Amino acid sequence: MLTEKSYFLWSEQVRRKLLNSVEKCVDEALEGLVRSNGGLALLRGHRVVLRSDLESIKGKVALLSGGGSGHEPAHAGYIGVGMLSGAVAGAVFASPPPGSVLAAILTLWKGGASGVLLIVKNYTGDRLNFGIAVEQARTQGVHVDMVIVADDCAFAQPSKAGRRGLCGTVFIHKIAGALAEKGCPLDEIVARMNEATKNIGTLGVSLSPCSVPGCLPSFQLPPGEMELGLGIHGEPGIKRSKVASADEVVKTIISHMTDSSNKSHLSLKSGDKVVLCVNNLGALSCLEIAVVSKVAIHCLEERGVLVVRVMSGSFMTSLEMGGMSLSLMKVDEEMLRLFDAKTTAPAWPNLSTASVSGRNMFMKPEEKPAAASDNYNEGREETERQISILLEHQEELNALDRAAGDGDCGSTHALVANAIQEWLHTSRIPGNFGQLLAELALLVQQSMGGSSGALYCLFLSAAAPHLKQNCDGAAWAKALHAGTEAMKRSVTQVLAEHFQSELFSFILESDLGAEATRNLTARAGRASYVASEHLTQPDPGAIAVAAILKAILNALKA
Known part of the structure; x- marks a missing residue:
């Protein structure tokens, strides 16, 4: 018996979704797709687009596909010139009924296909269900056939049901659609697609359920x-392991997909x-x-495989x-031409026809002339030590920023601290403090985003000219x-209140200024959208500036 307590526990575990009705969600989703795209229409009385x-x-x-809902944009998102003529949707993760499939077939046939x-x-x-509809359509004189896509590379020993159909199905939509648009006969398209499915493989990994x-x-x-290797309905995969880096996960996927000891593998060789x-x-x-995407391209290229096109996004979801x-x-030149053929399907990406492998992806930046100056390397060790001190504040600043911002201060x-460290290892430190600040301004400009980066760049650029001749306390002030x-x-109260003070007392009092920012009201930036009663911590930017100033003081004392 379902008690009130057990119902509450069950309902808490059922994930919230932005829907109106569980029963009507598929119909409303199809209506939303059709209303958003003028090239689509619904078949009255059926979940058919x-x-x-x-x-x-x-x-x-005419090309017809479909299956359970919940995999959007598959399959209705691939309807258009050069791809599908229609798609039949079932309930979420449930195959559509044969009656709807048959209704779609007959509509296309009577439309002149x-x-x-x-x-x-x-x-x-x-x-x-699709097979029943095919047999029923044939009894009515329809010239109809079916291609099965089974691209799953997960199981070394597939079950009697065979390999599962996954995202590789979208490739078949595209190639078959291009052939149909060219006017190829049904028998030829079927033969070519049965051959094409042998050159497609898919494998996935999941970090959380649906x-x-x-x-x-x-x-x-x-x-x-x-x-690793789950099905698109949450069916079991082949193994579980600790979450790893993108590099490791992609390498594992591609290695398993192409392992010749795996009966479901995709044969892939250099070239x-x-x-x-x-x-x-x-x-x-x-x-x-x-x-x-970046890791997968690199992993394939390391194997000598030429990546000629890349699709990146949501194509068959769970x-x-x-x-x-x-x-x-795997493609040859003819298959690539079919893949590149134009389509009006709303979910198909607008891809470049340039090959991915072999293309230089970098533009050479304009090189600035090196400034003529003395070089000063004696302070390198002390400067590196101060940068390390700044890096130690990273988690503290992130924690403070989470209260009012996005937690990345x-x-x-x-x-920028890491960029300065790298610069110290590869460059010589200018002997002039003015030139040093100018160099630091450039480093900030290139490596530090956000409001803080812009403000530091302005600050350093304006301060630099005053330290080209002298670097005593008055010059620093x-x-x-x-x-x-x-x-x-000012980014913080710490600079605004003390710039006229004598330099060392200015720096020593910076902690007080930073602490005082907990009582200030934000008027710009993300924190300005947060209610003041939730802003109980000092500003993380103020804490950062205080740490920077103390590092400068320690460097000067050294």
Whole structure:
């Protein structure tokens, strides 16, 4: 019996989703897609999306795909000229009924198609329901056939059901769509797609589960673990391990995909040309996907494989699963031309037709002439020590920044501190303090983003001219005054209140100024959007400046 307490515990574990109704979410999603794209239409009475210009497919093969919902943008997002003619959607993670598949086939056939090709992922429910519709359509005289996509490279010994259909299915949508648009007959497209599926492989990794709306998560992953080879519905993978770096994860995926002892492997050798698809399974950030893309390209190129095209984004998802998959398709020049053919499908990316491998991705920056000056290397060791002290404040500053900002103040300061350390190891320190500050301003400009980076750059650039001739206390006071004025609005109370003071007392009192910022109201930046009652910590920028000034004092004393 479901008690009130047990219901509460269950409901707390069911993930919140931005939906109106569990029962209507698929229908509302399809309506949203169609309303957003003028080239699409719904087939009344069915969860079927079709091209709105069916007259354009007369005399050509129509392509139909589909499956359970929850994998968006697959499959309706790939409907358009040069790709699918229609897609049939089931409930979330459930195969669509044969009646809807048959209705879609007959609509395309009666619209003037010369034949209808069904592109189906290798899952038992999909094969049964789409297969039943194919047989029923044939009894009505429809020229129809079906291609099964089974691109999963996870299992060394696939079950009797065979390899699962994954994101590689999208490749087939594109190649078959280009052939159909050219006017190729159904039999030829089927033969070529059956051959193409042999040259496609996919393998993914998950860091967190997904959940069907209104249900508990499909599986559990302990914190800090990931699972290799899951299916797109949360079906078990091949192994679990500790979460590793992007480098390690990508290397593991590609090694397993191409391992010849694995009966599901994709044979890949040096010199092969491939299209790479980096697919977000739902919850990874664009930043993570971009890192994975970079690593995957590098890993393949290290093997001598030529990466000719890269798709990076969400192509076949698993609701909100935190993970990604890599799909590879081996291509020759003809396949590449078909892949590059234009399409109006809303979910297809606007890809460059330039080869990825072999392309120089860097532009040479304009080199600034080296300034003629004496060089001073004796202070290098002390300067490095002070930079290390600044780096020790990283976590403290991040913690303070989390109360009012995005929690990266310490990390942002660490970027420039690390850049200065690298510069110290590869350059000679200018003997003139004015030139030194000018160099530091350039380093800040190149390596430190955020408001702090801009303010430090202004400060250092304005202070530098006052230290070219003298570097005594009075000169430093003038330099600090000029830097503060250049910033107009001081980054912290620490500089605004004390620039007229004698230099050493200015620095020694900086902690008091930094501490006083806990009582100030933010008028700009992210903290200005936070209610004042939540701002109870000193400003992290003020703490950073105080640490910098103390480091300067220690360096001068040395």
